[in-house]
Amino acid sequence: MRLNLGCSDSLRGGEWLNVDIVEDCILTANGVNYQRADLALPWPWGDSSVDEIYAADIFEHIGDCQHSGDQWCGQCMEDRRGEYLPGRARGFDERHWSGRIHVMNESWRVLKPGGILRMECPDAAKGAGQWQDPTHVTPWTPNGLQYFAYNSPAHKRFAAAYGIMARFKLISCTERKYNEVTPALTGNGVMCEVWKFTAAMEAVK
16 A cells, blocks of 8 residues: 555555545545545554555644643544554653654554655745745754654654654655745735755665
């Protein structure tokens, strides 16, 4: 099985499962596999059940839990098996989950050993891409991937403390720039640089 996460209207056929939170996407899913899912919650696929994940322009839409430390949060406290997981609060005085840690942990969990995560996000360190969309809630940068790269200095030092279970081998990471013209209310439009990065990562298990 291969997951096309946050598919919107960019649907893939064959053995791809197209996934989106918006129910209306299924109306265009003629002849393709489709499943509605909220990726901010525990993912509905089993451990080591997925060969490949394609996640383009989706992870930046998945935010951190906003509950305060003294509130009960079922989303953070338990997964669908009712077990406590690292990276999610285990008591009222502990942090709640980070959206970036959550999606990387879940990607790693559902991928088979050697399975591939292909992700694309706006580079929050460059250009207008991260900040122009009002639904972008978590900033991603290529350098941030080191926290999920197995045996990197950042992973060795911080993974346990941060609740990072994900262990990936970074295969490739590339950046691209393109220009967008923002329509102006009056006069000429404004030219904005948009940077995105694309990474391929192999699940180490």
